Amino acid sequence: MALPKRLLEEKLKSFIEEDIGQGDLTTLSTVPSGVTAKAQILAKESGVIAGVEEAQILLESVDLKTKLFIKDGAKIKAGTVIMEILGDARTILMVERTLLNIVSRMSGIASETNKLIKKIESAGYTTKVASTRKTAPGLLYFDKKAVMIGGGDTHRLHLDDLILIKDNHLKIAGSIVNAIKNARQTASFTKKIEVEVTTSADAVKASKTGVDIVMLDNMTPNQIKETIKKLEVQKLRSKILIEVSGGITEENILDYAAAKPDIISLGAITASPRSLDISLDVVEVVLRK
Amino acid sequence: MALPKRLLEEKLKSFIEEDIGQGDLTTLSTVPSGVTAKAQILAKESGVIAGVEEAQILLESVDLKTKLFIKDGAKIKAGTVIMEILGDARTILMVERTLLNIVSRMSGIASETNKLIKKIESAGYTTKVASTRKTAPGLLYFDKKAVMIGGGDTHRLHLDDLILIKDNHLKIAGSIVNAIKNARQTASFTKKIEVEVTTSADAVKASKTGVDIVMLDNMTPNQIKETIKKLEVQKLRSKILIEVSGGITEENILDYAAAKPDIISLGAITASPRSLDISLDVVEVVLRK
Amino acid sequence: MALPKRLLEEKLKSFIEEDIGQGDLTTLSTVPSGVTAKAQILAKESGVIAGVEEAQILLESVDLKTKLFIKDGAKIKAGTVIMEILGDARTILMVERTLLNIVSRMSGIASETNKLIKKIESAGYTTKVASTRKTAPGLLYFDKKAVMIGGGDTHRLHLDDLILIKDNHLKIAGSIVNAIKNARQTASFTKKIEVEVTTSADAVKASKTGVDIVMLDNMTPNQIKETIKKLEVQKLRSKILIEVSGGITEENILDYAAAKPDIISLGAITASPRSLDISLDVVEVVLRK
Amino acid sequence: MALPKRLLEEKLKSFIEEDIGQGDLTTLSTVPSGVTAKAQILAKESGVIAGVEEAQILLESVDLKTKLFIKDGAKIKAGTVIMEILGDARTILMVERTLLNIVSRMSGIASETNKLIKKIESAGYTTKVASTRKTAPGLLYFDKKAVMIGGGDTHRLHLDDLILIKDNHLKIAGSIVNAIKNARQTASFTKKIEVEVTTSADAVKASKTGVDIVMLDNMTPNQIKETIKKLEVQKLRSKILIEVSGGITEENILDYAAAKPDIISLGAITASPRSLDISLDVVEVVLRK
Amino acid sequence: MALPKRLLEEKLKSFIEEDIGQGDLTTLSTVPSGVTAKAQILAKESGVIAGVEEAQILLESVDLKTKLFIKDGAKIKAGTVIMEILGDARTILMVERTLLNIVSRMSGIASETNKLIKKIESAGYTTKVASTRKTAPGLLYFDKKAVMIGGGDTHRLHLDDLILIKDNHLKIAGSIVNAIKNARQTASFTKKIEVEVTTSADAVKASKTGVDIVMLDNMTPNQIKETIKKLEVQKLRSKILIEVSGGITEENILDYAAAKPDIISLGAITASPRSLDISLDVVEVVLRK
């Protein structure tokens, strides 16, 4: 996931517009025109940095120069300078908050995602960590890209991507078997099909009917283990991927990993992210016209 | 802060569009057309609900009917039904996630804001709680409105609103006195002027030069107390409002309130909100054509 | 694939705006205001009708009433009335051409798609017919939906959907095996991976490395048959879907179907469609104010 | 017809956005960042090329360099290299399909338009060939410009341009004479007025009432000849332009030209164009960072 | 010129959005929700009213009801109630200023246009009054429609409409004859061609070369008379329309009309309009919930 610079610019500029209204009155009345300044983006706490590419595109799109010291995905300590900005002082101050809001949110998401992955890897498991569609409205691209930079799986990006049959669909469709069959018949051959189940019986039924992925929703680690065992007994395990979701937190994630699903997905990664503390500091006035 | 329905619709529909891509393939292949369903929005944890108005506008803008049980700002318990939705089943499922993402985020922000306010009020203080410009990009309206619903102060809404002179402005402008004078001269008579200071000497200097609000940035509660005392001695206290900001958390907020500033502002309210757990459940198929 | 009414309206209205400029001067100067008319959409040649849903949304979005006689996907004869329109005469005439341009193009695509499918089915084959990304710019939704209504497979909808490694990718990536491995490692578990090959050796290599779909590009029917045989010998055939593409026309499509690939895809369906001849006729002036 | 580069960019970028979704996953996972490549746009069949200017604007708007070998309107043979592209390999691959879809469609339209014109010229006639409003929705600019490049007349561009009174207008307006008079009275002096007729009597009536252009709709070549004769007899021929339309194809166009109207217009030029076969080939990896 | 309601709504709503920012704080804090009010649009000076249709579309697009007492184009006295508005009091107050800004500007333009026309008619001349392209940026539709309502000629609406060769074109093109010939050869048969000249010699030259309209630019009434006489002598007068422009005001317009051109055009009508004084008054609180 990465859009070319020229396609991302408009969205980034719309963020600045939202903040700026008819103009940054403070900057216009206290900072003279014609001043060239140097500023630094500084991480004030440790974490995995994301949003560097977006920051660079935003800055260049308003004619500021950038010098990167840190790449997206780097694990850094508090005090690290992420990038340097050179250009018109007024413009730097006008975009400062928007810029930081993007990088702080993305870095917060990447850091949390990465922490979960490291915890699972350290315990010797290979389960992947995935995000869900619980992103901030309008920020799908940024939230999903931050997950990817943190090492996570983006999961589906649109409702026209993967077919994922959930409880509300089943309440109306009735039978899980029919729902899967209908989906198989309607869907393009280019799509995978996933179904959400809450019992091991349904997991077996779904696997037999023919899906690519089974999501075990809101099951305990023990229920997950038993379900996987049943699938192995019936030689269905290797035909599908198993995703588990619901009620999983940083505290209990290893219990779920121990059940050996293929993927663990958590809504909180993008729905309740803690922003990383990042600041912009003017460090030098380079030129006054 | 509240935009008329017709002005908010487009933004809300753009959120659905971001999620839906070329169509919700799952719903189209498992839910027949012509089904009318009833669904409920259910709070799965307690908190202050926000986003009800936005949810209603979103739902009505795609021709679904709503029945509200809870108003914005209500403090509710887990298990409370917030609203009922009646209409085309496919449409309900297509907008479900976007709808929940809005209400969960806004309710999370309102709940956290309200918790801080209650804490201050319970301790007998009258200090206001305010948000900052650390909102999610593109979500200014939603984040600020959630703060307001939670009982907080929205602070400025655009950079063309209040004049707020911060450290980076001063680094370039040089003297705090000159910066204030320039701002006073340039700004419309309709604007207030605020300046951020880090020493009590600067607080006094700013108040004498003539500002409406002084922000004491990153001071300890003791430093704040001393600064306020100095201002009182010089008979400047009553001429200005005092805002404190920086390093304030749910844990230490009462220490700051005890110093008796007029306003305490916290970036975390909107920058690191925890979404409230809210779900949408189809409860009845009303009609099948 | 089907977007809810309210999400499609804006795009449809932008089509009218492109045509109308500052107003339909002819209608305004010859048709009095306040006239209510009835009009019919009439198929002037036989074919599979598509775009009825879009026509209805367009008409209702400008406050005209519609009565449908024909559903999307129906096979009709020349002279069939597809729908009736009732409402303000000026509005009917202002949107007439835009409306017809949509329905004619979509019906043309659906008809051609369906003709190919029927030809294959009549010959007793089960091969699917798919479209490609050779759609008219800006009309992806309409072109792909028309293919679907005609019975075809829409293939991928965005570049963020299926991973499809083509010749230009391989020219830069170098080895086909590495390209597939890199894709497998980077891609979300929700995506399928397809690779385009031009030799049976590469088809075998790709299948062994692990892809979901192999596209045999620009091969003759004989080469396709031999490739499939090799894959069967190596027990790889059942693990993958086989798509063939390149140089396939209405004339030679049965030769390709006889080679028994899973999917035949043709760019011409959407790149060179013949519009169906459809007209709008005012049939009655219902009311003059 | 030609919009300045900066006004066309947005529309061209919206076409790429439609195709790309959240990113070109294939390219991102198989083509390393930092690769500079050279590619060629190659005509795989002969025809009149159109869309070169649009291709160049599109490519430059995403920071790729172009070198043109062929100009819009050139008649070329299969195998001709139209332009060379130099720049970031990922970007080239991300825009490839959108680029080709534009150039192929425009070149197809220009080629067909030009073929008709050459046929008429070769037979010694001077009749112009014009397109109609049967363009692809959203592609008015591209379709009309392709017609112009092929040597055809674009006809009116918006409904606020020429006044063109057609059958549906007359059904409501009643009398052809009144309709023309109303139009003449309402229309700006900057507009021409055209009326569509189906009988020679109406052609005479319209010419007498005072129009600039008469369209003979769905008449046979003989009926057209007779109508023109009548107009000549009444000394009306020189006061108007005569356009013929309806049922005209490549096969029968000379019969119509022989009747000596001023303009022959055909909807099929833009409504049912055959795309020219054009491809993009990466020919060299210039640099790997 | 009149766009259908649904196409005008978006533009009108964008005007409200520009004014409203994140919400009408005054109304929200002083007017309770749930109040239904009746308001009147009142003309506080006499003139020709324009913008009624736009006002109605704006009001209905935010769910307010309207009752019209006056139609576009009516000549009214000070004190006349133009329309009554019924609906949500908050919404009425939020859109009040935007609404008045539109109606006041359009009525001002219509009134001034009409005054000029009446002056010419009273003096017994038949010369038309036309506007130019000196409209307020973004308000082309509104300015031109107001001219039309006032009885004036809208002149061309876009640069793709009439061909109008002006002095700057001629400075580069060189010869006026060549410029006209090139335009005639390039332009669609659906377009008229006009050329701006400053001498009677050029007027004759242009008319001989073949144009539809000659604009006599910045000539005195006497020069215009002489030029027209020369054209009559050469039997060219009846073949063209004559437009005069430059330096014409309300004071001297009859001198120009006396020279008997076909059209007099004035930039000031739309470039320097005086807004009509129109107000909105809440006249009754109908309901409080």
Added chain:
Amino acid sequence: MALPKRLLEEKLKSFIEEDIGQGDLTTLSTVPSGVTAKAQILAKESGVIAGVEEAQILLESVDLKTKLFIKDGAKIKAGTVIMEILGDARTILMVERTLLNIVSRMSGIASETNKLIKKIESAGYTTKVASTRKTAPGLLYFDKKAVMIGGGDTHRLHLDDLILIKDNHLKIAGSIVNAIKNARQTASFTKKIEVEVTTSADAVKASKTGVDIVMLDNMTPNQIKETIKKLEVQKLRSKILIEVSGGITEENILDYAAAKPDIISLGAITASPRSLDISLDVVEVVLRK
């Protein structure tokens, strides 16, 4: 008030698009491609120039070079060259009218604002001159910035800015005291509160209740003087700013200034501006390719 270049470009380009339609047919048919020209923007009457910054941004956004001789706010004589433009001749001619429409309107507003200010200053008063919300729809930024350049006060920029309680609010709110109290309680501490009154009694009442600004609406100079006297007597004058509005013109403004309010605001500055006469002249053809 001043938006960064990159944020203003889109709006400026939308103005060109409105005018240009599908292309500037005159320029394309009379001016050859590849011509580089030099042009001048020339003031044809004296005044205060505004819009230079916007003109420069517009021109650079379509790749034309500019050389400024005059800055925004300069008082110039007729005949002054404001800027020189160098670049593609076709592009210069395509944007000419839009460019002039912006600069002429802004300069007209700045000139009129400045004339009023100079009049007040010459008479020895210090009263400020302010604009109102009577701006042209869609042109808020341009109209307000022109006022500022002319030396005037922009007043509030959005409805989410200053709280300004007017007559229609009071008709529904009932008591002026309650309205102010409600506003005070609801509004952010960052906002000022203003109330419009028509009697001196209300002016006193409002000042006592606690507002920042009192607007004396439609009072005579004498009534204003008396009201100010009453406020002074009650020691309220120094706590508030006094704005007067309604019925003030260039003729009577000194009578109002003599009453010594803080601010005089006039709707006519932006609602009925006279455009300054400014032209663009091609002065040299620099290069023909």
